[in-house]
Amino acid sequence: MADEKTVLDYFLANVEKHGDRIWMTQPMGKDVVKTFTFKETLAEAKKVAGYINSLDLPEKSQIAICSKNCAWWVIADLGIWMSGHVSVPVFPTLTADTTSFTLEHSEAKLLFVGKLDEKPWLEQKKGIPDSMPTVSFPLSPKDSAKTTWEEAISGASPIETPATRTLDEMATIIYTSGSTGKPKGVMTSFRAMTISTIGMCKLLKVTDKDRYLSYLPVSHGMERWIGECIPMYSGEGIWFAESLATFVADLNRCRPTLFLSVPRLWTKFQAGVFTKMSESKLDTLLMIPLISTLVKKKILKGLGLDKVRIAGSGSAPIPGSLLDWYRRLGLNLQEGYGMTENFNYSHMSRLGRTRPGYVGEAYDDVECRIAEDGEIQVKTPGKMMGYYKNEEATKESLTDDGYVRTGDKGEIDSMGRLKITGRTKEIFKTSKGKYVAPAPIENEFVRHNLIELAMVSGRGQPQPYAIIQLSEGPKGTASKSEEERTKIAAELEKHLASVNGTLEAHEKLSFLAIIKEDWLPENGFLTPTQKIKRAVIEDSYEKHVEGWYGAKKKVVWYGW
Known part of the structure; x- marks a missing residue:
């Protein structure tokens, strides 16, 4: 029966x-690409399944994949599923300790090692047990595994018939990239994956004519859904990005019709445009009817986004001004909201019904409510089976009537659009005994085009403060000239006054500390999905806070 089909x-x-x-187009370096037809993908995956079967692993074993996005990630996942097992993504930028925890906690019996950056991999490989069987993808670092891809698939017989998988079986365990504590393994069923995929394809009208560029981490639930499950279901073509340095070229090779990014990258795209044309000049040109049309086309084509019919943003709030800027170019960004625990199948903004600061409406088969304490709770077909080997955390995260507790606070407007107002556990108390919710204040700061990331803190202090990371363009100019830094400081001091004017007395920020050091997933300041790790940032700069307060300046430069 059709309604019993899985994504496989x-x-x-x-x-x-x-x-x-x-179906898949994989860059191999030096402008060389390798392609896989649907038949070739299946044939390769059957070989992988045959190799896995030759290992005589226990039934429904966990098998891990540690790699950046590439065609072999998808092929390995298919091979794992077709041999009757469960896949476990391992983020390719984790520390050795977290890698070791993920592999041991999941009880992984085999690890596929893939396309990885050399430096992070040298650290990460320390977390792989010596006893763990490993297989390397093509494009993986030299000597990264005990068995190469070619050795594995050439030495085993391909399976003839894929294992039958049912909707209620566990398909994968996705370890959360949370900003605090040990990761939790989210058990996701084929049902959650499949129903969520069908719902998204129905809403966005995805077909086999669409094209998608896969570059956000497929180890995360969102990209796994959009960049793997949706192409499996719809037949949509997948192109993979080679590297950050070749990203624009990769976009131009793909010419995606569906494109997903995070606010940080949408800001970088905008900054790249402004390096070639000033913001004031662009504003002027966009007001001239005939020239405006030509300019819009040129900019979008230069970005590789001229064929995009649906553009999405998620993972963090996106400033309304940035949404407006892209809409002026003819690119309507739709925001989405979700979490690993519900396979990201929760909310999405609808064209013609968007509202700045709101992440959209619940999918048609999703229910959302606000609990008495302000927490957003969601009942969705994407709901997890629970946390692997963590019954206590499962009970804390799922209500008795089937809702997922998101841990986010929010409110819903009269049109059913959801606004995220903070995290239930991030609220802190000042020395005056007043509580401050940092997320809404941070959102106000990142609306400014000079600011890329913001973290509000001040636990035990008389007033809060914010640590700021400048956006890419200003960061470069600020390091060269005292004059430029003075201009930026004046602009940010004005913005600070504007934001403070909207806050309660106990919420008003004393100062902004502008940090030169980059916050990246690789150095532990951001999660792999670009969210700030609040505790890491607070701990890293804690010893400087008293000095910043003592400087009695509205803008403090640190590390410059």
Whole structure:
């Protein structure tokens, strides 16, 4: 029956339907690409399944994949599923300790090692147990595994028939990239994956004519859904990005019709445009009817986004001014909201019904409510089966009537649009005994085009403060000239006064500390999905806070 099909079944149906059509395009370096048709993908995945079967692993074992996005990630996942096992993504930028925890906690019996950056990998590989069987993808670092891809698939017989998987079986364990504590393993069923995928494709009208560039971490639930499950279901073509340095070229190769990014990257795209044309000049040109049309087309084509029909942003709030800027170019960004625990199937903004500061409306088959304490709770087909080997945390995260506790606070307007107002556990108390919710204040600061990231703190202090990371363009100019820094400081002091004017007396910020050091997933300041790690940032700069207060300045420069 059609309603019993999993995403794997839909992929197999697309192999029958599209066979010799190219499905995946993989950059191999030096402008060389390798392509995989639907048939070639299935044939390679059957070899992987045959190799896994030759290992005689216990039934429904966990098998891990540690790699940046690439075609072999998808092939390995298919092979794991077709051999009857469960896949466990391992983020390719984790510390050795977290890598070790993920592999040991998940009881992984095999690890696929893939496309990885050399420096993070040298640290991460220290967390792989010596006893762990490992297989390397093509494009993986030299000598990264005990068995190469070629050795594995050439030495085993391909399976003839894929294992039958049911909707209620566990498909994967996704370890959360949370900003505090040990990761928790979110058990996700084929049902959660499949129903969420069908719902998204229905809303966005995704077809096999669409094209998608896969570059956000597929180890995370959101990209796994958008960049793997949706192409499996719809037959949409997948292109992979080679590196950050080649990103624009990768975009131009793909010419995606669906494109997903995070606010930080949407800001970088804008900054890149402003390096070639000043903001004031662009504003002027966009007001001239005929020239405006030509300018819009040129900018979007230069970004590789001229064919995009649906553009999305998620993971963090995006400033309304940035949404407006892209809309002026003809690119309507739709925001989304979700979490690993509900396979990100929660909310999405609808064209013509967007509202700045709101993440959209619940999907048609999703229910949302605000609990008495202000927490957002969601009942969704994407709901997790629970946390692996953590019954206590599962009970804390799921209500008795089937809702996922998000840990976010929010409010819903009259049109059903949801606004995130903070995290239930991030609220802190000042020395005056007043409580401050940092997230809404941070959101106000990142609306300014000079600011890329903001973290509000002040636990035990008389007034809060914010640590600021400048956006890419200003960061470069600020390091060169005292005059430029003075201009930026004046602009940010004005913005600080403006934001403070909207806050209660106990929430008003004493100062902004502008940090030169980059906050990245690689150095532990951000999660792999670009969210700030609040505790890490607070701990890193704690010893400087008293000095910043003592300087009695509205803008403090640190590390410059």
